[in-house]
Amino acid sequence: KEEAAQVKPASARPEGFKPEQQASKASVTIGGKAIPYDSYAGTIVVHPKGWDDVPQNADKDDKNPPTEASMFYVAYFKLGEQAAQRPVTFLYNGGPGSSTVWLHMGAFGPRRVVTADSSHTPAAPYPIVNNEFSLLDASDLVFVDAPGTGFSRIAGKDREKAFYGVDADAEAFADFISQFLAKYGRWNSAKYLFGESYGTTRSAALINLLESGRDIDFNGVILLSQVLNYDNGADWPQLNPGIDLPYQLALPTYTATAWYHHKLPDAPKELEPLLAEVEQFAMGEYGMALGAGATLAPERRKAIVAKLHQYTGLPTEYIEKSDLRINAGQFEKTLKGDTDTTTGRLDTRFSGPTFDPLSREAGYDPQSAAISSAYVSAFNDYVRKDLKFGENREYKPEIETWKSWNFLHQPPGAPIPLPQSVNVMVDLATAMKYNPDLKVLVNAGYFDLATPFFEGVYEM
CATH class of the missing domain: 3.40.50 (Rossmann fold)
Incomplete structure:
Protein backbone atom coordinates (compact mmCIF):
# COMPACT_ATOMS: atom_id res chain seq x y z
CA LYS A 1 0.00 0.00 0.00
CA ASN A 232 24.12 44.95 -43.30
CA GLY A 233 25.33 41.33 -43.37
CA ALA A 234 27.66 40.17 -46.16
CA ASP A 235 26.50 36.55 -46.41
CA TRP A 236 23.42 36.76 -48.66
CA PRO A 237 22.95 40.38 -49.76
CA GLN A 238 21.99 39.22 -53.25
CA LEU A 239 18.73 37.98 -51.71
CA ASN A 240 17.96 41.52 -50.54
CA PRO A 241 18.30 43.53 -53.77
CA GLY A 242 18.28 47.29 -53.47
CA ILE A 243 20.34 47.22 -50.27
CA ASP A 244 23.99 47.69 -51.31
CA LEU A 245 25.52 48.58 -47.93
CA PRO A 246 26.68 44.99 -47.26
CA TYR A 247 29.02 45.14 -50.25
CA GLN A 248 30.44 48.46 -49.10
CA LEU A 249 30.89 47.42 -45.48
CA ALA A 250 32.57 44.10 -46.37
CA LEU A 251 35.08 45.65 -48.77
CA PRO A 252 37.72 46.60 -46.15
CA THR A 253 37.69 43.00 -44.88
CA TYR A 254 38.19 41.75 -48.43
CA THR A 255 41.18 44.06 -48.64
CA ALA A 256 42.65 42.90 -45.33
CA THR A 257 42.23 39.26 -46.37
CA ALA A 258 43.78 39.73 -49.80
CA TRP A 259 46.64 41.67 -48.20
CA TYR A 260 47.30 38.85 -45.74
CA HIS A 261 47.31 36.21 -48.48
CA HIS A 262 49.55 38.32 -50.77
CA LYS A 263 46.87 38.66 -53.43
CA LEU A 264 46.84 42.45 -53.78
CA PRO A 265 48.61 44.05 -56.72
CA ASP A 266 51.25 46.50 -55.41
CA ALA A 267 50.35 45.77 -51.79
CA PRO A 268 51.74 48.24 -49.23
CA LYS A 269 53.73 47.09 -46.21
CA GLU A 270 51.30 48.61 -43.72
CA LEU A 271 47.68 47.45 -43.65
CA GLU A 272 45.91 50.12 -41.61
CA PRO A 273 46.60 53.14 -43.87
CA LEU A 274 45.32 51.04 -46.77
CA LEU A 275 42.14 50.18 -44.89
CA ALA A 276 41.45 53.85 -44.21
CA GLU A 277 41.75 54.49 -47.94
CA VAL A 278 39.42 51.60 -48.76
CA GLU A 279 36.83 52.71 -46.22
CA GLN A 280 36.70 56.14 -47.84
CA PHE A 281 36.35 54.58 -51.30
CA ALA A 282 33.64 52.18 -50.08
CA MET A 283 31.41 54.93 -48.69
CA GLY A 284 32.19 57.35 -51.50
CA GLU A 285 32.92 56.35 -55.10
CA TYR A 286 31.90 52.71 -54.68
CA GLY A 287 28.62 53.52 -52.98
CA MET A 288 27.70 56.07 -55.63
CA ALA A 289 28.54 53.59 -58.39
CA LEU A 290 26.31 50.93 -56.85
CA GLY A 291 23.54 53.46 -56.42
CA ALA A 292 23.80 54.46 -60.07
CA GLY A 293 22.96 50.91 -61.12
CA ALA A 294 22.40 50.53 -64.87
CA THR A 295 22.91 54.27 -65.41
CA LEU A 296 26.59 54.08 -64.43
CA ALA A 297 28.66 55.41 -67.33
CA PRO A 298 30.92 52.79 -69.00
CA GLU A 299 34.14 54.70 -68.30
CA ARG A 300 33.12 55.13 -64.64
CA ARG A 301 32.27 51.45 -64.38
CA LYS A 302 35.66 50.51 -65.80
CA ALA A 303 37.39 52.72 -63.22
CA ILE A 304 35.41 51.16 -60.36
CA VAL A 305 36.26 47.65 -61.59
CA ALA A 306 39.95 48.58 -61.62
CA LYS A 307 39.73 49.93 -58.07
CA LEU A 308 37.94 46.81 -56.83
CA HIS A 309 40.65 44.67 -58.41
CA GLN A 310 43.27 46.80 -56.67
CA TYR A 311 41.51 46.47 -53.30
CA THR A 312 40.44 42.79 -53.48
CA GLY A 313 42.88 41.00 -55.76
CA LEU A 314 39.94 39.42 -57.60
CA PRO A 315 40.11 39.20 -61.42
CA THR A 316 38.58 42.15 -63.26
CA GLU A 317 36.50 39.76 -65.38
CA TYR A 318 35.00 38.26 -62.22
CA ILE A 319 34.22 41.69 -60.76
CA GLU A 320 32.58 42.77 -64.01
CA LYS A 321 30.49 39.61 -64.23
CA SER A 322 29.39 40.01 -60.59
CA ASP A 323 28.00 43.47 -61.42
CA LEU A 324 30.45 45.03 -58.93
CA ARG A 325 28.79 43.10 -56.08
CA ILE A 326 30.63 40.21 -54.40
CA ASN A 327 29.18 38.55 -51.32
CA ALA A 328 31.27 36.95 -48.58
CA GLY A 329 30.89 33.35 -49.75
CA GLN A 330 31.90 34.25 -53.29
CA PHE A 331 34.98 36.09 -52.07
CA GLU A 332 36.04 33.19 -49.83
CA LYS A 333 35.72 30.78 -52.76
CA THR A 334 37.38 32.99 -55.39
CA LEU A 335 40.33 34.79 -53.77
CA LYS A 336 42.56 31.69 -53.93
CA GLY A 337 40.40 29.81 -56.40
CA ASP A 338 43.30 29.43 -58.83
CA THR A 339 44.72 26.84 -56.41
CA ASP A 340 41.32 25.35 -55.46
CA THR A 341 41.70 26.87 -52.00
CA THR A 342 38.95 28.43 -49.88
CA THR A 343 39.65 31.13 -47.30
CA GLY A 344 37.97 31.22 -43.90
CA ARG A 345 34.82 33.01 -42.78
CA LEU A 346 35.23 33.56 -39.05
CA ASP A 347 38.95 34.15 -39.56
CA THR A 348 39.99 34.71 -43.16
CA ARG A 349 43.65 34.05 -42.40
CA PHE A 350 42.76 30.36 -42.43
CA SER A 351 42.40 28.48 -45.71
CA GLY A 352 41.69 24.93 -46.82
CA PRO A 353 40.94 22.77 -49.85
CA THR A 354 37.86 23.81 -51.80
CA PHE A 355 35.03 21.28 -51.53
CA ASP A 356 33.62 21.92 -55.00
CA PRO A 357 35.85 23.83 -57.44
CA LEU A 358 32.82 24.44 -59.69
CA SER A 359 30.67 26.06 -56.99
CA ARG A 360 30.03 29.80 -56.80
CA GLU A 361 30.50 30.13 -53.04
CA ALA A 362 32.50 28.56 -50.24
CA GLY A 363 31.16 25.20 -49.10
CA TYR A 364 32.54 25.39 -45.55
CA ASP A 365 34.61 27.49 -43.18
CA PRO A 366 38.25 26.27 -42.97
CA GLN A 367 38.71 28.14 -39.69
CA SER A 368 35.87 26.29 -37.98
CA ALA A 369 37.10 22.99 -39.39
CA ALA A 370 40.60 23.75 -38.10
CA ILE A 371 39.83 24.38 -34.43
Whole structure:
Protein backbone atom coordinates (compact mmCIF):
# COMPACT_ATOMS: atom_id res chain seq x y z
CA LYS A 1 0.00 0.00 0.00
CA GLU A 2 2.85 2.38 0.81
CA GLU A 3 4.38 1.72 -2.60
CA ALA A 4 1.02 2.22 -4.30
CA ALA A 5 0.53 5.50 -2.49
CA GLN A 6 3.82 6.80 -3.88
CA VAL A 7 2.90 6.06 -7.50
CA LYS A 8 1.71 9.18 -9.31
CA PRO A 9 -1.49 8.96 -11.35
CA ALA A 10 -0.95 8.52 -15.08
CA SER A 11 -2.37 11.97 -15.75
CA ALA A 12 0.05 13.73 -13.40
CA ARG A 13 2.33 16.25 -15.04
CA PRO A 14 6.02 15.25 -15.21
CA GLU A 15 8.37 17.13 -12.95
CA GLY A 16 10.41 19.93 -14.45
CA PHE A 17 14.12 20.69 -14.29
CA LYS A 18 15.91 21.10 -10.98
CA PRO A 19 18.73 23.60 -10.39
CA GLU A 20 22.17 22.00 -10.02
CA GLN A 21 25.57 23.12 -8.78
CA GLN A 22 29.07 21.69 -8.49
CA ALA A 23 31.75 23.71 -6.69
CA SER A 24 35.53 23.48 -6.98
CA LYS A 25 38.65 25.57 -6.40
CA ALA A 26 41.67 26.34 -8.57
CA SER A 27 44.14 29.09 -9.45
CA VAL A 28 45.17 30.94 -12.60
CA THR A 29 48.34 32.95 -13.19
CA ILE A 30 47.87 36.26 -15.01
CA GLY A 31 50.70 38.74 -15.44
CA GLY A 32 52.89 36.62 -13.19
CA LYS A 33 50.41 36.79 -10.31
CA ALA A 34 48.49 33.77 -9.02
CA ILE A 35 44.75 34.36 -8.67
CA PRO A 36 42.90 31.71 -6.62
CA TYR A 37 39.22 31.32 -7.44
CA ASP A 38 36.04 29.36 -6.78
CA SER A 39 34.33 27.64 -9.71
CA TYR A 40 30.61 26.91 -9.85
CA ALA A 41 29.26 24.74 -12.66
CA GLY A 42 25.50 24.47 -12.56
CA THR A 43 22.09 25.19 -13.99
CA ILE A 44 19.37 27.75 -13.38
CA VAL A 45 15.78 27.08 -14.49
CA VAL A 46 14.15 29.87 -16.51
CA HIS A 47 10.67 30.29 -17.95
CA PRO A 48 9.02 32.08 -20.87
CA LYS A 49 7.74 35.61 -20.45
CA GLY A 50 4.59 35.77 -18.33
CA TRP A 51 4.83 32.24 -16.95
CA ASP A 52 4.18 33.35 -13.35
CA ASP A 53 0.96 35.07 -14.41
CA VAL A 54 -0.61 31.71 -15.29
CA PRO A 55 -2.70 29.98 -12.57
CA GLN A 56 -0.67 27.13 -11.13
CA ASN A 57 -3.35 24.53 -11.84
CA ALA A 58 -4.08 25.74 -15.38
CA ASP A 59 -2.69 22.61 -16.98
CA LYS A 60 -2.52 20.16 -14.10
CA ASP A 61 -3.57 17.31 -16.37
CA ASP A 62 -1.00 18.18 -19.03
CA LYS A 63 1.24 15.16 -19.61
CA ASN A 64 4.02 17.42 -20.87
CA PRO A 65 6.65 18.78 -18.48
CA PRO A 66 6.40 22.51 -17.75
CA THR A 67 7.66 24.78 -20.52
CA GLU A 68 11.02 25.87 -19.20
CA ALA A 69 14.75 25.86 -19.87
CA SER A 70 17.60 24.64 -17.73
CA MET A 71 20.47 27.03 -18.52
CA PHE A 72 24.00 25.80 -17.86
CA TYR A 73 26.70 28.15 -16.62
CA VAL A 74 30.22 28.13 -15.26
CA ALA A 75 31.03 30.96 -12.84
CA TYR A 76 34.50 31.92 -11.64
CA PHE A 77 34.81 34.08 -8.50
CA LYS A 78 38.15 35.42 -7.31
CA LEU A 79 38.74 34.45 -3.69
CA GLY A 80 38.96 37.05 -0.94
CA GLU A 81 36.93 39.77 -2.66
CA GLN A 82 33.69 41.35 -1.46
CA ALA A 83 30.87 41.28 -3.99
CA ALA A 84 30.39 45.05 -3.95
CA GLN A 85 34.06 45.55 -4.82
CA ARG A 86 34.21 42.95 -7.58
CA PRO A 87 32.68 43.28 -11.07
CA VAL A 88 30.83 40.34 -12.64
CA THR A 89 30.70 39.78 -16.41
CA PHE A 90 28.22 37.52 -18.22
CA LEU A 91 29.69 36.02 -21.40
CA TYR A 92 28.09 34.12 -24.28
CA ASN A 93 28.72 33.29 -27.93
CA GLY A 94 26.19 33.64 -30.72
CA GLY A 95 24.84 31.60 -33.58
CA PRO A 96 22.02 31.61 -32.77
CA GLY A 97 22.49 28.04 -31.65
CA SER A 98 26.03 28.22 -30.30
CA SER A 99 27.22 27.30 -26.83
CA THR A 100 29.86 29.41 -25.09
CA VAL A 101 32.67 26.87 -25.42
CA TRP A 102 34.51 29.21 -27.81
CA LEU A 103 34.85 32.20 -25.48
CA HIS A 104 35.34 29.86 -22.54
CA MET A 105 38.17 27.67 -23.85
CA GLY A 106 39.72 29.99 -26.41
CA ALA A 107 39.66 33.45 -24.91
CA PHE A 108 38.72 34.40 -21.36
CA GLY A 109 38.30 31.38 -19.08
CA PRO A 110 41.12 30.45 -16.67
CA ARG A 111 42.09 27.47 -18.83
CA ARG A 112 42.48 27.45 -22.61
CA VAL A 113 43.16 24.94 -25.34
CA VAL A 114 46.24 25.40 -27.53
CA THR A 115 45.55 25.42 -31.28
CA ALA A 116 47.58 26.12 -34.40
CA ASP A 117 47.67 29.77 -35.47
CA SER A 118 46.20 29.63 -38.99
CA SER A 119 46.31 25.97 -39.99
CA HIS A 120 44.39 22.83 -39.08
CA THR A 121 45.12 21.78 -35.48
CA PRO A 122 46.23 18.12 -35.38
CA ALA A 123 43.92 15.62 -33.68
CA ALA A 124 44.02 14.83 -29.95
CA PRO A 125 45.63 15.00 -27.51
CA TYR A 126 45.08 18.75 -27.16
CA PRO A 127 47.13 20.74 -24.61
CA ILE A 128 45.01 22.57 -22.01
CA VAL A 129 47.06 25.27 -20.31
CA ASN A 130 46.88 28.16 -17.87
CA ASN A 131 45.24 31.10 -19.65
CA GLU A 132 47.33 34.19 -19.05
CA PHE A 133 44.81 36.13 -21.17
CA SER A 134 41.85 35.41 -18.88
CA LEU A 135 39.81 38.38 -17.65
CA LEU A 136 39.62 36.94 -14.13
CA ASP A 137 42.16 39.46 -12.86
CA ALA A 138 39.69 42.25 -13.66
CA SER A 139 36.25 40.68 -13.20
CA ASP A 140 34.44 37.59 -12.01
CA LEU A 141 33.23 35.64 -15.04
CA VAL A 142 30.00 33.78 -15.83
CA PHE A 143 29.93 31.75 -19.05
CA VAL A 144 26.32 31.01 -20.03
CA ASP A 145 25.02 28.49 -22.58
CA ALA A 146 21.87 29.55 -24.43
CA PRO A 147 18.78 27.32 -24.07
CA GLY A 148 19.28 24.06 -25.95
CA THR A 149 23.06 24.46 -26.32
CA GLY A 150 25.88 22.99 -24.27
CA PHE A 151 24.37 21.36 -21.19
CA SER A 152 21.35 23.69 -21.37
CA ARG A 153 18.06 21.97 -22.18
CA ILE A 154 14.48 22.97 -23.00
CA ALA A 155 11.27 21.10 -22.22
CA GLY A 156 7.52 21.39 -22.39
CA LYS A 157 4.84 22.17 -24.92
CA ASP A 158 5.93 24.60 -27.66
CA ARG A 159 9.40 24.69 -26.09
CA GLU A 160 11.14 25.87 -29.25
CA LYS A 161 8.64 28.68 -29.70
CA ALA A 162 9.15 29.63 -26.06
CA PHE A 163 12.94 30.02 -26.29
CA TYR A 164 14.11 30.08 -29.92
CA GLY A 165 13.66 33.65 -31.07
CA VAL A 166 15.23 37.09 -30.76
CA ASP A 167 12.87 38.30 -28.06
CA ALA A 168 12.29 34.93 -26.37
CA ASP A 169 16.05 34.33 -26.10
CA ALA A 170 16.63 37.77 -24.58
CA GLU A 171 13.85 37.14 -22.05
CA ALA A 172 15.46 33.83 -21.05
CA PHE A 173 18.83 35.50 -20.47
CA ALA A 174 17.20 38.31 -18.49
CA ASP A 175 15.50 35.72 -16.27
CA PHE A 176 18.79 33.84 -15.87
CA ILE A 177 20.75 36.95 -14.90
CA SER A 178 18.12 38.07 -12.38
CA GLN A 179 18.17 34.67 -10.70
CA PHE A 180 21.97 34.46 -10.79
CA LEU A 181 22.36 37.83 -9.08
CA ALA A 182 20.03 36.66 -6.32
CA LYS A 183 21.56 33.18 -5.97
CA TYR A 184 25.12 34.45 -5.58
CA GLY A 185 24.45 37.79 -3.88
CA ARG A 186 25.76 39.93 -6.74
CA TRP A 187 23.05 42.59 -6.89
CA ASN A 188 25.47 45.26 -5.68
CA SER A 189 28.35 44.29 -7.97
CA ALA A 190 29.34 46.22 -11.07
CA LYS A 191 27.79 44.29 -13.97
CA TYR A 192 28.79 43.77 -17.60
CA LEU A 193 27.51 41.89 -20.64
CA PHE A 194 29.96 40.34 -23.11
CA GLY A 195 28.46 38.94 -26.32
CA GLU A 196 30.08 37.66 -29.50
CA SER A 197 28.54 37.66 -33.01
CA TYR A 198 24.82 36.90 -32.53
CA GLY A 199 25.66 37.42 -28.87
CA THR A 200 25.94 41.13 -29.68
CA THR A 201 22.41 41.03 -31.10
CA ARG A 202 21.34 39.35 -27.87
CA SER A 203 23.19 41.92 -25.76
CA ALA A 204 21.49 44.88 -27.41
CA ALA A 205 18.02 43.44 -26.85
CA LEU A 206 18.96 42.09 -23.41
CA ILE A 207 20.43 45.27 -21.96
CA ASN A 208 17.24 47.15 -22.77
CA LEU A 209 15.13 44.41 -21.14
CA LEU A 210 17.30 44.42 -18.03
CA GLU A 211 17.37 48.18 -17.59
CA SER A 212 13.94 49.39 -18.69
CA GLY A 213 12.05 46.15 -18.02
CA ARG A 214 13.62 44.84 -14.81
CA ASP A 215 15.22 47.99 -13.36
CA ILE A 216 18.70 46.45 -13.35
CA ASP A 217 21.26 48.97 -14.56
CA PHE A 218 24.49 47.60 -15.96
CA ASN A 219 27.85 49.33 -16.02
CA GLY A 220 28.84 48.26 -19.51
CA VAL A 221 28.23 46.18 -22.62
CA ILE A 222 31.13 44.65 -24.57
CA LEU A 223 30.38 43.81 -28.20
CA LEU A 224 32.74 41.41 -29.99
CA SER A 225 32.16 40.86 -33.72
CA GLN A 226 29.12 43.09 -33.81
CA VAL A 227 25.95 42.46 -35.84
CA LEU A 228 23.04 44.68 -34.83
CA ASN A 229 21.30 45.23 -38.18
CA TYR A 230 20.95 42.12 -40.34
CA ASP A 231 20.38 44.20 -43.46
CA ASN A 232 24.12 44.95 -43.30
CA GLY A 233 25.33 41.33 -43.37
CA ALA A 234 27.66 40.17 -46.16
CA ASP A 235 26.50 36.55 -46.41
CA TRP A 236 23.42 36.76 -48.66
CA PRO A 237 22.95 40.38 -49.76
CA GLN A 238 21.99 39.22 -53.25
CA LEU A 239 18.73 37.98 -51.71
CA ASN A 240 17.96 41.52 -50.54
CA PRO A 241 18.30 43.53 -53.77
CA GLY A 242 18.28 47.29 -53.47
CA ILE A 243 20.34 47.22 -50.27
CA ASP A 244 23.99 47.69 -51.31
CA LEU A 245 25.52 48.58 -47.93
CA PRO A 246 26.68 44.99 -47.26
CA TYR A 247 29.02 45.14 -50.25
CA GLN A 248 30.44 48.46 -49.10
CA LEU A 249 30.89 47.42 -45.48
CA ALA A 250 32.57 44.10 -46.37
CA LEU A 251 35.08 45.65 -48.77
CA PRO A 252 37.72 46.60 -46.15
CA THR A 253 37.69 43.00 -44.88
CA TYR A 254 38.19 41.75 -48.43
CA THR A 255 41.18 44.06 -48.64
CA ALA A 256 42.65 42.90 -45.33
CA THR A 257 42.23 39.26 -46.37
CA ALA A 258 43.78 39.73 -49.80
CA TRP A 259 46.64 41.67 -48.20
CA TYR A 260 47.30 38.85 -45.74
CA HIS A 261 47.31 36.21 -48.48
CA HIS A 262 49.55 38.32 -50.77
CA LYS A 263 46.87 38.66 -53.43
CA LEU A 264 46.84 42.45 -53.78
CA PRO A 265 48.61 44.05 -56.72
CA ASP A 266 51.25 46.50 -55.41
CA ALA A 267 50.35 45.77 -51.79
CA PRO A 268 51.74 48.24 -49.23
CA LYS A 269 53.73 47.09 -46.21
CA GLU A 270 51.30 48.61 -43.72
CA LEU A 271 47.68 47.45 -43.65
CA GLU A 272 45.91 50.12 -41.61
CA PRO A 273 46.60 53.14 -43.87
CA LEU A 274 45.32 51.04 -46.77
CA LEU A 275 42.14 50.18 -44.89
CA ALA A 276 41.45 53.85 -44.21
CA GLU A 277 41.75 54.49 -47.94
CA VAL A 278 39.42 51.60 -48.76
CA GLU A 279 36.83 52.71 -46.22
CA GLN A 280 36.70 56.14 -47.84
CA PHE A 281 36.35 54.58 -51.30
CA ALA A 282 33.64 52.18 -50.08
CA MET A 283 31.41 54.93 -48.69
CA GLY A 284 32.19 57.35 -51.50
CA GLU A 285 32.92 56.35 -55.10
CA TYR A 286 31.90 52.71 -54.68
CA GLY A 287 28.62 53.52 -52.98
CA MET A 288 27.70 56.07 -55.63
CA ALA A 289 28.54 53.59 -58.39
CA LEU A 290 26.31 50.93 -56.85
CA GLY A 291 23.54 53.46 -56.42
CA ALA A 292 23.80 54.46 -60.07
CA GLY A 293 22.96 50.91 -61.12
CA ALA A 294 22.40 50.53 -64.87
CA THR A 295 22.91 54.27 -65.41
CA LEU A 296 26.59 54.08 -64.43
CA ALA A 297 28.66 55.41 -67.33
CA PRO A 298 30.92 52.79 -69.00
CA GLU A 299 34.14 54.70 -68.30
CA ARG A 300 33.12 55.13 -64.64
CA ARG A 301 32.27 51.45 -64.38
CA LYS A 302 35.66 50.51 -65.80
CA ALA A 303 37.39 52.72 -63.22
CA ILE A 304 35.41 51.16 -60.36
CA VAL A 305 36.26 47.65 -61.59
CA ALA A 306 39.95 48.58 -61.62
CA LYS A 307 39.73 49.93 -58.07
CA LEU A 308 37.94 46.81 -56.83
CA HIS A 309 40.65 44.67 -58.41
CA GLN A 310 43.27 46.80 -56.67
CA TYR A 311 41.51 46.47 -53.30
CA THR A 312 40.44 42.79 -53.48
CA GLY A 313 42.88 41.00 -55.76
CA LEU A 314 39.94 39.42 -57.60
CA PRO A 315 40.11 39.20 -61.42
CA THR A 316 38.58 42.15 -63.26
CA GLU A 317 36.50 39.76 -65.38
CA TYR A 318 35.00 38.26 -62.22
CA ILE A 319 34.22 41.69 -60.76
CA GLU A 320 32.58 42.77 -64.01
CA LYS A 321 30.49 39.61 -64.23
CA SER A 322 29.39 40.01 -60.59
CA ASP A 323 28.00 43.47 -61.42
CA LEU A 324 30.45 45.03 -58.93
CA ARG A 325 28.79 43.10 -56.08
CA ILE A 326 30.63 40.21 -54.40
CA ASN A 327 29.18 38.55 -51.32
CA ALA A 328 31.27 36.95 -48.58
CA GLY A 329 30.89 33.35 -49.75
CA GLN A 330 31.90 34.25 -53.29
CA PHE A 331 34.98 36.09 -52.07
CA GLU A 332 36.04 33.19 -49.83
CA LYS A 333 35.72 30.78 -52.76
CA THR A 334 37.38 32.99 -55.39
CA LEU A 335 40.33 34.79 -53.77
CA LYS A 336 42.56 31.69 -53.93
CA GLY A 337 40.40 29.81 -56.40
CA ASP A 338 43.30 29.43 -58.83
CA THR A 339 44.72 26.84 -56.41
CA ASP A 340 41.32 25.35 -55.46
CA THR A 341 41.70 26.87 -52.00
CA THR A 342 38.95 28.43 -49.88
CA THR A 343 39.65 31.13 -47.30
CA GLY A 344 37.97 31.22 -43.90
CA ARG A 345 34.82 33.01 -42.78
CA LEU A 346 35.23 33.56 -39.05
CA ASP A 347 38.95 34.15 -39.56
CA THR A 348 39.99 34.71 -43.16
CA ARG A 349 43.65 34.05 -42.40
CA PHE A 350 42.76 30.36 -42.43
CA SER A 351 42.40 28.48 -45.71
CA GLY A 352 41.69 24.93 -46.82
CA PRO A 353 40.94 22.77 -49.85
CA THR A 354 37.86 23.81 -51.80
CA PHE A 355 35.03 21.28 -51.53
CA ASP A 356 33.62 21.92 -55.00
CA PRO A 357 35.85 23.83 -57.44
CA LEU A 358 32.82 24.44 -59.69
CA SER A 359 30.67 26.06 -56.99
CA ARG A 360 30.03 29.80 -56.80
CA GLU A 361 30.50 30.13 -53.04
CA ALA A 362 32.50 28.56 -50.24
CA GLY A 363 31.16 25.20 -49.10
CA TYR A 364 32.54 25.39 -45.55
CA ASP A 365 34.61 27.49 -43.18
CA PRO A 366 38.25 26.27 -42.97
CA GLN A 367 38.71 28.14 -39.69
CA SER A 368 35.87 26.29 -37.98
CA ALA A 369 37.10 22.99 -39.39
CA ALA A 370 40.60 23.75 -38.10
CA ILE A 371 39.83 24.38 -34.43
CA SER A 372 36.39 23.02 -33.48
CA SER A 373 37.52 19.54 -32.50
CA ALA A 374 40.17 20.96 -30.17
CA TYR A 375 37.72 23.27 -28.39
CA VAL A 376 34.98 20.67 -28.01
CA SER A 377 37.29 17.88 -26.88
CA ALA A 378 39.17 20.09 -24.45
CA PHE A 379 36.02 21.44 -22.83
CA ASN A 380 34.41 18.02 -22.50
CA ASP A 381 37.54 16.83 -20.71
CA TYR A 382 37.87 19.94 -18.55
CA VAL A 383 34.23 20.26 -17.47
CA ARG A 384 34.07 16.65 -16.31
CA LYS A 385 37.51 16.30 -14.70
CA ASP A 386 38.05 19.75 -13.23
CA LEU A 387 34.54 21.14 -12.77
CA LYS A 388 32.95 17.76 -11.91
CA PHE A 389 29.89 18.38 -14.07
CA GLY A 390 28.22 16.59 -16.96
CA GLU A 391 28.64 12.89 -16.23
CA ASN A 392 26.54 10.79 -18.65
CA ARG A 393 25.37 13.90 -20.53
CA GLU A 394 26.07 15.19 -24.01
CA TYR A 395 27.55 18.66 -24.35
CA LYS A 396 26.11 20.28 -27.50
CA PRO A 397 28.57 22.86 -28.84
CA GLU A 398 26.13 23.91 -31.54
CA ILE A 399 22.53 23.09 -32.42
CA GLU A 400 20.46 23.73 -35.54
CA THR A 401 18.04 26.52 -34.68
CA TRP A 402 17.81 28.54 -37.89
CA LYS A 403 14.69 26.79 -39.19
CA SER A 404 12.80 27.25 -35.93
CA TRP A 405 14.27 30.60 -34.82
CA ASN A 406 11.81 33.49 -34.74
CA PHE A 407 13.72 36.44 -36.19
CA LEU A 408 10.82 38.87 -35.69
CA HIS A 409 11.74 41.49 -33.12
CA GLN A 410 9.69 44.07 -31.28
CA PRO A 411 11.98 47.05 -30.71
CA PRO A 412 11.23 49.75 -28.14
CA GLY A 413 8.31 51.88 -29.26
CA ALA A 414 6.89 49.33 -31.70
CA PRO A 415 3.39 48.00 -30.90
CA ILE A 416 4.14 44.56 -32.39
CA PRO A 417 7.13 42.56 -33.66
CA LEU A 418 8.14 44.10 -36.98
CA PRO A 419 8.11 42.05 -40.23
CA GLN A 420 11.62 43.07 -41.26
CA SER A 421 15.25 42.06 -40.85
CA VAL A 422 16.48 41.97 -37.27
CA ASN A 423 17.65 45.39 -36.12
CA VAL A 424 18.42 45.92 -32.43
CA MET A 425 20.19 49.26 -32.79
CA VAL A 426 17.14 50.99 -31.31
CA ASP A 427 17.30 48.67 -28.28
CA LEU A 428 20.92 49.56 -27.58
CA ALA A 429 20.32 53.27 -28.15
CA THR A 430 17.32 53.17 -25.81
CA ALA A 431 19.36 51.45 -23.11
CA MET A 432 22.13 54.05 -23.45
CA LYS A 433 19.59 56.86 -23.07
CA TYR A 434 17.78 55.13 -20.21
CA ASN A 435 21.11 54.74 -18.42
CA PRO A 436 23.41 57.60 -19.54
CA ASP A 437 26.33 56.07 -17.62
CA LEU A 438 26.21 52.82 -19.60
CA LYS A 439 29.52 52.20 -21.38
CA VAL A 440 29.66 50.35 -24.70
CA LEU A 441 32.88 48.85 -26.07
CA VAL A 442 33.02 47.58 -29.66
CA ASN A 443 35.68 45.02 -30.63
CA ALA A 444 36.21 43.70 -34.15
CA GLY A 445 38.78 41.77 -36.17
CA TYR A 446 40.19 42.84 -39.51
CA PHE A 447 39.96 39.23 -40.74
CA ASP A 448 36.40 38.45 -39.62
CA LEU A 449 34.09 38.06 -42.62
CA ALA A 450 31.13 36.72 -40.65
CA THR A 451 30.77 40.17 -39.05
CA PRO A 452 32.99 42.60 -41.00
CA PHE A 453 34.65 45.17 -38.75
CA PHE A 454 33.53 48.15 -40.84
CA GLU A 455 29.93 47.04 -40.34
CA GLY A 456 30.37 47.55 -36.61
CA VAL A 457 31.98 50.94 -37.16
CA TYR A 458 29.12 52.01 -39.42
CA GLU A 459 26.39 50.82 -37.05
CA MET A 460 27.85 52.67 -34.08
